[in-house]
Amino acid sequence: MQYQRLGRTGLKVSKVSLGTMAFGRWIGEQEAGQVLDAALDAGINLIDTADVYGRGMDQNNPLLTGESEEILGRLLQGKRDQVVLATKVNGRVGNGVNDAGLSRFHIIRAVENSLRRLQTDHIDLYQVHRFDPQTPLEETLRALDDLVRQGKVRYIGASNFAAWQLAKAHGISDRLQLHRFESIQPEYSILRRDIEQELLPFAEAESVGVIVYSPLGRGLLTGKYRRGEAPPQGSRGAAGEQRLLALLEQERHFHIVEGLKSLAERRGWTLPQLALNWVLSNPVVTSAILGASRPTHVTEAVRYIDERLSAQELEDIDKLVRQAETPLFAK
């Protein structure tokens, strides 16, 4: 496993990190423990969760949140110091008007709840899950800065921010002498490349760490979903993950997956290996957060991460994606 500095900080994180959105949502604690062990054995040191991860995400019930953090808290007993633990705040965790968002009121309550569930006295990377248009960034950044100064949080980051939102936040941190967002967590895969336009150039210019999520397109880039067929049993598609089901409705995605199959075969790789390596081929990406519901998902995906795709292979993938944008496929 290779490790890289998170942006301009001295913190070193693994090129592949483990996402735990499945913990307590699609898999139980025993399977989660096996997935975590496989990740630690592979040298993964960055573990990502969020206060909202849990069954409530599929049932639209904010009271069923926090299971991923709870499971992780138990599983990390005795291993806490081995990992860089990242979690998030902003999602709805209750029915009250202040049970979501990035107000000082909510952040301070949310961090205490995350610390309790994770059974730790500090969070290594505390990320705001998305922009909150109803709270001034000054208020959010001052609250986060307090948490760093209190020792409850080591570094702060942002997720799902546009480049202008991150630039504005950096300007405020700079002006008010507050800790700044040192990382950004956007979605990035062969299927979702919009961050190449603004966010990645910004992150590179400002030395912001880039931790990308859903590198396998939520499972679509593993080839297990087939056009016109019901999702395979036991998959997230079968469990009804809304964002994945939306991806499965687009013909262009199947066109891309089919084209990738022959490229992967030529290398003797599987589709997940190709999809993960493609994300890591972008030098601006610090770490890719892999999702896994079985330990073999981790061992398989990381097998060739020290190898790089050739310029020709990257060009072939670009061509495939461009082709999929034509009106014939872009439905």
Ligand SMILES: NC(=O)c1ccc[n+]([C@@H]2O[C@H](COP(=O)([O-])OP(=O)(O)OC[C@H]3O[C@@H](n4cnc5c(N)ncnc54)[C@H](OP(=O)(O)O)[C@@H]3O)[C@@H](O)[C@H]2O)c1
């Ligand atoms: N900041 C945000 O807003 C945000 C949003 C989404 C995710 N995330 C983070 O990113 C992490 C990863 O996201 P993701 O789970 O969508 O990532 P992903 O890596 O694109 O998808 C992972 C899914 O692919 C399937 N898979 C993986 N390896 C496989 C293999 N070898 N064969 C067959 N299927 C395989 C599994 O699906 P099955 O479970 O169906 O087997 C697994 O759950 C999350 O856990 C979370 O920490 C953050």
